[in-house]
Amino acid sequence: xxxxxxxxxxxxxxxxxxxxxxxxxxxxxxxxxxxxxxxxxxxxxxxxxxxxxxxxxxxxxxxxxxxxxxxxxxxxxxxxxxxxxxxxxxxxxxxxxxxxxxxxxxxxxxxxxxxxxxxxxxxxxxxxxxxxxxxxxxxxxxxxxxxxxxxxxxxxxxxxxxxxxxxxxxxxxxxxxxxxxxxxxxxxxxxx
Numbered sequence: 577x578x579x580x581x582x583x584x585x586x587x588x589x590x591x592x593x594x595x596x597x598x599x600x601x602x603x604x605x606x607x608x609x610x611x612x613x614x615x616x617x618x619x620x621x622x623x624x625x626x627x628x629x630x631x632x633x634x635x636x637x638x639x640x641x642x643x644x645x646x647x648x649x650x651x652x653x654x655x656x657x658x659x660x661x662x663x664x665x666x667x668x669x670x671x672x673x674x675x676x677x678x679x680x681x682x683x684x685x686x687x688x689x690x691x692x693x694x695x696x697x698x699x700x701x702x703x704x705x706x707x708x709x710x711x712x713x714x715x716x717x718x719x720x721x722x723x724x725x726x727x728x729x730x731x732x733x734x735x736x737x738x739x740x741x742x743x744x745x746x747x748x749x750x751x752x753x754x755x756x757x758x759x760x761x762x763x764x765x766x767x768x
Contacts, residue, residue, distance in 0.1 A: 578606060579762070580609060581607070582653070582659050584612075584696075585670075587612075587621045587622050588623065590748060592748035597751065597758075600755050610645045610646070611651060613676060623641070624637065624665060625637040626747075649675075657762060660692075663694025677699075680705060684741070687741050691755075692742070693746075694713065701717075701720045707725030708725060711742060712728065712729045718730065731746065734752075738757045
């Protein structure tokens with residue numbers, strides 16, 4: 577039986593921050609269940625493409641549609657080997673759902689691997705699981721990490737920070753780094 581990963585997402589999740597880890601984890605043999613509050617398997621969520629131009633912050637363009645793979649209310653946490661929290665705008669509102677916080681806390685209570693990217697760290701701060709942990713995120717979320725008792729590390733977006741069962745990266749340029757760390761936490765060894 578394939579190991580399973582639970583992935584939290586929602587409307588206007590950053591396109592790369594959903595698609596790249598979803599496809600990468602599936603390509604090496606994991607089964608990934610992508611869930612969203614109030615959505616069932618087969619429902620669509622909209623993604624957003626975030627990019628930097630001449631403005632002081634990123635711009636957002638409409639991305640692809642993504643088909644949710646599992647009913648949110650049918651998740652059985654004991655079936656999963658790890659949790660992946662996507663970024664974009666979705667974390668700012670999915671963190672308001674008590675079940676999202678419950679799901680997140682479960683993985684920390686069981687010391688199971690957790691990866692969170694960009695704004696996905698907002699779910700971690702709302703769940704109260706970053707106290708004493710060193711992590712990174714999109715710079716604008718850094719103050720939330722500090723207020724939640726975490727140790728914010730400002731690193732280039734192509735890097736990742738791992739502390740215990742948690743690996744984080746500031747943004748999608750860090751996919752290679754965060755996925756490599758998540759694979760290690762999951763016990764995956766890839767040789768060439």
